[in-house]
Amino acid sequence: MKPKRTHLYSLAAAVAFAVLLGVADATLDAFSLRVLDLCAIYIVLALSLNLVNGFTGLFSLGHAGFMAVGAYTCALLTMTPEQKEMNFFLEPIAPWLAHVTIPFIPALVVAGLVAAALGFVIAAPALRLRDDYLAIATLGFAEIIRVVLTNAQSITNGALGLKGLPKFAGTWEVWGCAALSVAFMVLLTRSAYGRALKAVRDDEIAAGAMGVNVFRTKVVSFTVSSFMAGVGGALLGHLLTTIDPKMFTFMLTFNILLVVVLGGMASITGSVIASIGVTILMEALRFLDGPLDLGVFQLEARPGLRMVVFSALLMAVVLFRQRGLMGSREFSWEMLSRARLPWRKGGPAGTDGGTHGVA
Amino acid sequence: MALLSTERVTMRFGGLTAVSRLDVRIEKDEIVGLIGPNGAGKTTAFNVITGMNTPTEGRVLFAGEDITGMARHQIARRGIARTFQNIRLFKEMSVLENVLVGCHLRLHPNLFEATLHLPGYRRRDAEARAFAMDLLREVGLESNADELATSLPYGKQRRLEIVRALATRPSMLLLDEPAAGMNPHESLELMHFIRRIRDQFGLTILLIEHHMQVVMGVCHRIYVLEYGQTIAQGDPAAIQNDPKVIEAYLGAQ
Amino acid sequence: MTLALFLQHLANALSLGSLYALIAIGYTMVYGILRLINFAHGDVFMLGAYLAFYAVATFLLPWWAAFLLAILVTALFGVVLERVAYRPLRDSPRISVMISAIGASFLIENVGIVVFGGRPKGVQVPDVMNVRLGLGGVSVMSVSVVIPVLTFAVLAILLWVVHRTKTGMAMRAVSTDLDAARLQAIDVNRIISFTFGAGSLLAAVGGIMWSYKYPQLNPLMGTMPGLKCFIAAVIGGIGSIWGAVLGGFLLGGIELLTLAFLPTLTGYRDAFAFVLLIVVLLVKPSGLLGGRHVEKV
Numbered sequence: 072m073k074p075k076r077t078h079l080y081s082l083a084a085a086v087a088f089a090v091l092l093g094v095a096d097a098t099l100d101a102f103s104l105r106v107l108d109l110c111a112i113y114i115v116l117a118l119s120l121n122l123v124n125g126f127t128g129l130f131s132l133g134h135a136g137f138m139a140v141g142a143y144t145c146a147l148l149t150m151t152p153e154q155k156e157m158n159f160f161l162e163p164i165a166p167w168l169a170h171v172t173i174p175f176i177p178a179l180v181v182a183g184l185v186a187a188a189l190g191f192v193i194a195a196p197a198l199r200l201r202d203d204y205l206a207i208a209t210l211g212f213a214e215i216i217r218v219v220l221t222n223a224q225s226i227t228n229g230a231l232g233l234k235g236l237p238k239f240a241g242t243w244e245v246w247g248c249a250a251l252s253v254a255f256m257v258l259l260t261r262s263a264y265g266r267a268l269k270a271v272r273d274d275e276i277a278a279g280a281m282g283v284n285v286f287r288t289k290v291v292s293f294t295v296s297s298f299m300a301g302v303g304g305a306l307l308g309h310l311l312t313t314i315d316p317k318m319f320t321f322m323l324t325f326n327i328l329l330v331v332v333l334g335g336m337a338s339i340t341g342s343v344i345a346s347i348g349v350t351i352l353m354e355a356l357r358f359l360d361g362p363l364d365l366g367v368f369q370l371e372a373r374p375g376l377r378m379v380v381f382s383a384l385l386m387a388v389v390l391f392r393q394r395g396l397m398g399s400r401e402f403s404w405e406m407l408s409r410a411r412l413p414w415r416k417g418g419p420a421g422t423d424g425g426t427h428g429v430a
Numbered sequence: 431m432a433l434l435s436t437e438r439v440t441m442r443f444g445g446l447t448a449v450s451r452l453d454v455r456i457e458k459d460e461i462v463g464l465i466g467p468n469g470a471g472k473t474t475a476f477n478v479i480t481g482m483n484t485p486t487e488g489r490v491l492f493a494g495e496d497i498t499g500m501a502r503h504q505i506a507r508r509g510i511a512r513t514f515q516n517i518r519l520f521k522e523m524s525v526l527e528n529v530l531v532g533c534h535l536r537l538h539p540n541l542f543e544a545t546l547h548l549p550g551y552r553r554r555d556a557e558a559r560a561f562a563m564d565l566l567r568e569v570g571l572e573s574n575a576d577e578l579a580t581s582l583p584y585g586k587q588r589r590l591e592i593v594r595a596l597a598t599r600p601s602m603l604l605l606d607e608p609a610a611g612m613n614p615h616e617s618l619e620l621m622h623f624i625r626r627i628r629d630q631f632g633l634t635i636l637l638i639e640h641h642m643q644v645v646m647g648v649c650h651r652i653y654v655l656e657y658g659q660t661i662a663q664g665d666p667a668a669i670q671n672d673p674k675v676i677e678a679y680l681g682a683q
Numbered sequence: 684m685t686l687a688l689f690l691q692h693l694a695n696a697l698s699l700g701s702l703y704a705l706i707a708i709g710y711t712m713v714y715g716i717l718r719l720i721n722f723a724h725g726d727v728f729m730l731g732a733y734l735a736f737y738a739v740a741t742f743l744l745p746w747w748a749a750f751l752l753a754i755l756v757t758a759l760f761g762v763v764l765e766r767v768a769y770r771p772l773r774d775s776p777r778i779s780v781m782i783s784a785i786g787a788s789f790l791i792e793n794v795g796i797v798v799f800g801g802r803p804k805g806v807q808v809p810d811v812m813n814v815r816l817g818l819g820g821v822s823v824m825s826v827s828v829v830i831p832v833l834t835f836a837v838l839a840i841l842l843w844v845v846h847r848t849k850t851g852m853a854m855r856a857v858s859t860d861l862d863a864a865r866l867q868a869i870d871v872n873r874i875i876s877f878t879f880g881a882g883s884l885l886a887a888v889g890g891i892m893w894s895y896k897y898p899q900l901n902p903l904m905g906t907m908p909g910l911k912c913f914i915a916a917v918i919g920g921i922g923s924i925w926g927a928v929l930g931g932f933l934l935g936g937i938e939l940l941t942l943a944f945l946p947t948l949t950g951y952r953d954a955f956a957f958v959l960l961i962v963v964l965l966v967k968p969s970g971l972l973g974g975r976h977v978e979k980v
Contacts, residue, residue, distance in 0.1 A: 130778050196965050202777050203720045207913065208964055211957035214910075218954040255545060262544035263530070263537045263555060266523070270531040273520035279502030280480060280512055282535035282598055286501075291541055321906075325789055332782055337522070375796030375902075382789035389783045390771055399522055 077404045085250075096242040105310065106354045108242055111249035112306045113346035117330040118252045118339065119299030124328075125336035125399075126260060127292040128272030129198070130206045132324055134300050136213030137186040139220055139319035141301025142308035143227055145182035146236050148173050149309070158233055162224045175239035179248075179305050186301020187294050189216075194293040198286065210321065221316040232315025233308075240309035248306060252299060256339045257401075268292055269337075326353075329385045334396050341397030349381075356380060431494060433458045433634050434479070434510075434602055439488035441474050441658075448474040450658040452488070454636075456602075461628060461635045463645040465669075466655035467678060472638045473515055475655070476604050479636075480512050481505040492602070507535055511600035513591045515607050515638070519579040525590055526562055526575040532597025533558040565593050569623075584611055592623075596631060603627075605637040609644045617641050621648045646670065654678065687820030692943040698827035700935025701834035702896070705889040706912035707919070707927035708841065709882035715858040715922035716878050718777070722784040723764060724886055725909015726791035729902060731757040731887025732894040733799055736806055746809035754887040761883025762876045770872070788909075795902030806898035813895075826895045833892065837885060838928060845924065850877060858922065907953060914960040920973025929971060934959065 095107055116134070123129045147155075151172050155164050163169075173181075197208045220227045227233070259265045270278040271288050279285045308314040330349050334341025359376040388395055400406075432455040441449040449471040456462050464472050477483045479490055481502040489498045497505055511532075520528050537558050543551045566572040569589050574582060579590060588608060595603060608624070609617045621644055628635055639645045645652060646666040654662040654669060656678045662669060669675055706728055713721045731753050738749030768787040772780045812826040845851035853874050856864040865871050893908065894900055915934045919926025938955050941948060963970065 124778075128778075130781065196961065200964055200968065203718075203781060204917075204964060204968065206781060207720065207917070208961055210910075211914075211960050215954045215957050218951055222950040258547060259541075259545045262547065263534065263539035263551075263558070264541055264544040266527055266531050267534055267539070269523055269527075270520050270534075273522055274518045276482065276502070277514065277518040277520065278531065280482075280506055280514075281531050281594065282503045282506035283531065284501070284503045295541070322789075325785065328782065328785070336778075373797045374801055375793045378789065378793040379797060382786050382793055386768060386783055386786035386790060389779050389786060390768070393775065393779055 080404050092242060092246055104242065106351060108240065108245045108310055109354075110347045110350045111242075111245035112240075112303055112310065113327070113330060113350050114249040114343055115245075115252045115299055115306065116303040116327045117334065117342040117346045118256050119296045119303060120324075120327045121331045121334075121336065121339070121342045122256065122259075122268075122299070123292055123296045124331060125338070125342075126265065126272065127268045127289060129289060129293065130202060131209040131293070131296075132206045132321070132328070133193070133209030133211075133213040134327055135319040135321060135323040136216035137190055137297045137300035138304025138307065138323065139213075139216055139314075139316065140189055141182040141186040141304035142314045142319070143220065143233070144185045144301070145175075145178045145305030146233050146308050146314060147171070147226075148178035148181060149175055149237055149239065150233070150235075154235055154237075157235070158228050158231070159225070161229070161231065164228075165225045168226065175237075175244070175309070179302055182305035183298040183302040186304070187298035190297025190300075191290065191294045194290045198289045198293060210324075213319075213321070213324065217316050217319055220319075227316070230316060232313060232317075234313045236309055236312045236314070238309060238312050240306045245306050245310065248302060253339060253343060260339065272337075325385075326381075329381060332385060332395055333388055335394055335398045335400070337399040338395070338397035338401060340400070340402040341395055344396060353377070353381070432456055432491075433493060434636070435491045436475075436479065437489045437491065439475070439478055439485045439490060441471070441478055441483055442486045447658050449478065449485075449655075452655075452658075452660060454653060454660075456634060456636060458634050459628070459632070460650050461624065461637070461648055463649035463652040464636060464638045464655065465640070465642075465645055465652060466661075469657075470655040471658040472655055473606060474658075476512060476606055476636075476638065479505075480510060480604065506598055506600075509599075509601040510604065511595035511598045511602070512604035513588075513595055513606055513608065515610070517587050517591055519587060519591060519594070521578075521580045523579060524576050525566065525571060525579050525582065526559075528579045528590060528594050529562040529565060529597045530558060532594040533562060535598050536561075562597060565596055569593055585616060588612075589623075592627075596627065599631075600633065602634045602636070605635065605639075607638055607640065609639055609641040612641070614643070617644050620644060624648050685820075689943075690819075690821045691823075692939055694821055694823050694827065696936045696939040697932070698823070698830050698896070698935075699939055700932035701831040702889055702893060702931075703908070703912050703915045703935050704928040704931025705830075705834045705837065705885055705892070706908060707915040707931045708838070708924055709885045709889075710913050710916040711919070711921055711924060711927040712878050712882045714916065716854065716861075716875060717769070717773075719769065719780055720784060720913060721882070722781070722909075723768075723788040723791055724882070724913070725905035725907075726788050726795070727757060727761055727764070727883045727905070728886040728890040728893070728909060729795060729900075729905035730760060730791065731883075731890035732806075732900055732904070733795070733902075734887070735891045736804060736894065736900055739807060750891055753891060754884050757887035757890075758880040758884040761879040761886075764883075765876060765879040770875075792902055792906070799900075799902055801902065803899045803901040806894045806900060808895050808898050824896070826892065830892050830896065833888065834928075837888065838924070841881070841885075841924060844881075850874070854878060911956045914956045917960060917970055918963045920970025923970070923972045926970055926972035 096104065099107065116138070120134055123131045147168055148171060152170050155169060193212050197205060197212065200208055221230050223229070267278070267283045267288050270281065270283055271285050275285050330345045331342055333349065334345030356377045359380065360374040434456045436452050436454045439449060439452040440447065452475055464475060466472055474483065478485045481500050481504070484499045489496055491497065492508055492510060495508070497508060520531060537554050539551060563572060563575065566575055571586060571590060571593065574586065579587070582590060592605070592608065609620050612620060624635060625648060627633060649666060651665055652663065652669045653660055654675050661674045661678060662672045706724070710721060710724055713719060734753035734756055735749045738744045738752050739746055744752065764787060768783050769780060772783055808826070812824070812829060814825040816823055816825055816828065845854060853864070853869045856867065856869055857871055857874050861871060890905070911934060912931065915930035916927045917930070918933060919928065919930030934956055937959065938952060941955060942952060
């Protein structure tokens with residue numbers, strides 16, 4: 072198939088999806104719309120984690136920290152002075168923050184940049200570590216960030232959190248960010264820079280011997296990932312309209328990790344599918360935490376049952392299907408035509424996926 | 431002036447001295463062998479030259495520049511490429527992609543340029559691809575270009591590793607046991623291959639090898655290590671008749 | 684600050700430190716053998732405390748019988764956990780094993796929430812543990828004296844097992860080189876099971892003692908102590924039993940003494956351990972008593 076035609080397909084798919092979003096935005100009830108928007112935010116977050124974990128091979132568990140920083144930055148930049156005054160009743164807000172109010176989109180970018188700056192600062196020491204040490208150090212940094220947020224009363228309002236954030240993160244904003252993230256990741260992973268990331272992941276020593284600056288590559292990957300996590304956190308804050316430090320525990324990182332592992336480490340397609348699947352499943356299974364009526368007998372409400380399902384799911388994937396849904400493969404139109412019309416070209420031969428994915 | 435030289439290079443790990451006062455001088459266009467029993471410090475010498483280890487003492491000079499203690503990628507950038515004793519290919523990447531990583535130095539992509547596929551980057555990328563395919567064709571791997579590197583049979587993986595090193599366009603190539611696991615016929619082919627790439631790419635080659643046929647057949651000069659010490663050096667004929675070398679390999683008479 | 688007050692803080696630090704040490708030993712044993720962070724170790728700790736609680740509250744056992752039963756059942760649980768969640772992944776990349784460990788940790792916690800209920804439970808502390816002891820202005824509960832004694836008793840037994848028995852010799856062999864040990868006809872699986880059993884048993888002892896010292900249970904009670912004790916093990920030098928003990932005391936001491944002298948930092952208490960971890964990882968990644976580990980090219 073010629074690239075031209077697949078580009079046309081991709082364009083058509085993108086337009087169709089935009090139309091679908093428009094229809095959904097106009098017709099869906101508030102709850103369903105929120106789930107739909109949550110899917111998009113999870114796409115941003117999962118891709119961000121996949122960039123470091125799947126494509127660069129750095130096992131980082133600090134995502135919740137960067138999300139928290141992004142969420143707080145964006146919230147503090149967009150809230151009006153009145154809203155801030157209402158929130159900070161225990162201790163007044165720091166004066167330099169009290170009167171800052173900027174529009175949402177610039178605030179979103181700043182949120183990403185602040186998270187990226189923090190990621191950059193953390194990367195320098197943390198990325199000297201490997202594997203499990205890196206994991207535990209990044210987890211540690213995220214915990215430190217959370218403890219600081221809980222205690223910096225005059226800046227973050229401490230444990231009380233921030234309430235009544237303007238609901239700026241609408242369907243177009245979140246899905247716009249998701250689309251940008253997917254496009255960025257597709258272009259990045261197909262470029263020479265993406266190859267350098269994968270080389271570092273597969274064999275650091277050989278990558279260095281080929282002239283790849285291993286440390287710098289890792290730092291860039293980590294910083295870009297932090298940027299995306301910051302933006303994702305900011306979107307989440309402005310979708311839910313409240314944030315507090317308890318939201319950003321290791322549990323949140325766990326959810327994103329589940330999406331990445333389920334979709335397949337190093338697969339953008341997998342992360343997208345799993346983001347949507349897991350988000351919908353999380354909401355659909357919400358009934359598990361309430362009282363259950365099994366016909367024969369009733370169960371009282373057991374919060375936690377839903378997370379039992381998800382942690383068991385994670386273990387099942389790791390134990391029985393380590394490559395997840397997609398492994399490191401990507402969607403492509405060729406893949407589709409091969410699957411449906413195996414007889415047309417005398418069976419599937421030649422390259423396998425990954426060359427002309429949809430952006 | 432020698433292209434590569436080491437000056438009294440010593441490498442200690444804790445109490446173990448892996449390499450002791452190594453003095454190697456390699457002139458441009460030479461093919462030099464590094465031999466010795468297992469554990470003699472040959473691979474450690476490679477690691478010191480290519481920046482995997484920083485020597486405890488001594489200096490490494492390349493093209494007149496002191497490269498001691500430089501990072502791996504800085505040394506690669508100066509024109510030294512290597513292969514590994516236990517093949518280190520990028521496992522989850524295709525054969526072509528492996529070679530393209532070797533082209534990284536010429537591409538030197540930056541994040542934005544590469545992601546946005548700007549024209550300058552595109553042109554360099556197209557050139558790199560053409561160059562990589564040429565190299566693969568050269569060694570008969572072009573039909574495997576899209577396969578996963580680790581799905582290749584052993585012999586082809588060795589060849590791919592050499593091609594990947596060539597893709598960095600080095601002036602000096604270090605080969606760590608290139609003939610390991612090869613039968614006599616394949617070894618013979620390898621000898622021709624080594625001579626050919628030297629002429630074609632203007633290389634200077636340092637190689638570690640256990641197959642004496644290959645070492646004696648292809649090397650101009652040979653260094654013999656034992657327990658980290660250099661016990662002999664000279665042309666193949668001299669080495670073959672050196673009593674110290676015979677003793678090291680066969681034991682005392 | 685008076686001397687008595689200082690000694691009081693020191694006594695508290697000693698008791699908390701030895702509790703950390705007890706749990707850290709379990710981490711260090713498992714890591715020493717499998718190079719695996721057993722993320723679920725803190726949850727095994729929680730399980731031990733709950734089992735002892737139910738044995739007393741539901742089955743009306745005397746506390747010492749409940750204690751023995753709980754630590755044995757928890758040890759068994761540790762063996763099963765390794766078999767189900769880690770053994771199938773022994774030859775997989777380390778990231779996979781770590782993900783499995785994280786999954787196991789969340790699974791145990793959430794099953795805990797479902798089965799034990801999310802609300803905290805009050806523990807009935809045995810009378811012997813609940814005696815107030817006073818000495819020259821320093822006053823502690825008897826449990827705070829029992830804990831260090833128990834920790835050192837356990838440590839003595841463990842050191843004897845590791846250095847004087849055949850199983851211990853095999854453990855050391857496996858931790859040095861798993862494949863070589865297998866070639867020496869050591870039953871590696873049995874040794875790993877034994878290590879997990881012993882580590883989990885120590886976690887249970889720690890959990891039950893914790894519940895006597897801070898008499899309240901909740902299914903997430905193992906998370907923070909779990910992380911902190913892992914950090915204690917890293918600080919001391921992971922893989923080293925004495926290192927774990929040292930790390931535990933160091934962490935307990937730093938935490939409580941900082942709070943005593945700088946009370947304004949109370950809110951940051953949970954961050955101390957992580958800051959300490961990062962400092963140690965950067966300055967001496969192998970920990971205070973750890974050996975060097977170099978990757979071979």
